[in-house]
Amino acid sequence: QSVLTQPPSVSAAPGQKVTISCSGSSSNIENNYVSWYQQLPGTAPKLLIYENNKRPSGIPDRFSGSKSGTSATLGITGLQTGDEADYFCGTWDNSLSEGVFGGGTTLTVL
Amino acid sequence: EVELLESGGGLVQRGGSLRLSCVASGFTFSSYAMSWVRQAPGKGLEWLSAISSFTNGGRTSYADSVKGRFTISRDNSKNTLYLQVNSLGADDTAIYYCVKGPARDCFDYWGQGTLVTVSS
Numbered sequence: 001q002s003v004l005t006q007p008p009s010v011s012a013a014p015g016q017k018v019t020i021s022c023s024g025s026s027s028n029i030e031n032n033y034v035s036w037y038q039q040l041p042g043t044a045p046k047l048l049i050y051e052n053n054k055r056p057s058g059i060p061d062r063f064s065g066s067k068s069g070t071s072a073t074l075g076i077t078g079l080q081t082g083d084e085a086d087y088f089c090g091t092w093d094n095s096l097s098e099g100v101f102g103g104g105t106t107l108t109v110l
Numbered sequence: 111e112v113e114l115l116e117s118g119g120g121l122v123q124r125g126g127s128l129r130l131s132c133v134a135s136g137f138t139f140s141s142y143a144m145s146w147v148r149q150a151p152g153k154g155l156e157w158l159s160a161i162s163s164f165t166n167g168g169r170t171s172y173a174d175s176v177k178g179r180f181t182i183s184r185d186n187s188k189n190t191l192y193l194q195v196n197s198l199g200a201d202d203t204a205i206y207y208c209v210k211g212p213a214r215d216c217f218d219y220w221g222q223g224t225l226v227t228v229s230s
Contacts, residue, residue: 033214033215035215035217043222044220047216088154090216092215099147099157099217101154101157103154104155
């Protein structure tokens with residue numbers, strides 16, 4: 001049971017847009033930065049979004065992040081088959097004093 | 111370029127121990143907090159432990175699920191992070207990732223992982 005809640009799966013057609021939600025609480029998302037990670041099949045996770053909505057160098061602007069209250073959202077536009085992966089949200093939890101992640105969302109590009 | 115290279119995983123019997131290592135390069139290792147995160151087969155990410163930078167005293171923190179069994183440490187002279195894992199059970203079977211961070215609640219670089227398999 002993950003501290004942060006994500007939908008298990010989302011899907012959309014190539015070229016379309018998809019959003020992935022991440023729900024938490026006042027002890028984590030509301031009072032800390034949220035980051036998002038992409039895990040392509042058989043590889044390690046890679047940072048996609050940090051500090052709620054910033055992209056590391058090399059991450060295309062098709063990927064975006066936002067946060068409101070105790071929830072965060074990852075948006076991906078212009079979907080490509082290469083975007084098929086697991087996506088995880090993460091942050092710090094002040095009550096647990098632990099890093100916390102969502103359970104992950106599998107993106108299928110139909 | 112930041113690189114994190116883990117080693118030390120393998121097949122271990124229930125109740126056994128391992129020491130995982132992670133050699134870092136491409137950044138000033140001593141200046142950054144470091145963590146271990148694991149992923150059981152087909153499952154999500156689980157943060158295990160973190161150790162703060164040298165300037166922040168090398169303070170350690172642990173997930174409740176591993177507190178008392180796992181010990182994180184670092185050797186800044188060798189740019190190496192360690193995780194001593196003891197009293198292993200079947201639930202500890204996972205890929206263990208060495209991760210740079212947290213910094214502003216973010217884990218920005220991940221190693222390729224080392225697989226720990228606990229057999230009965």
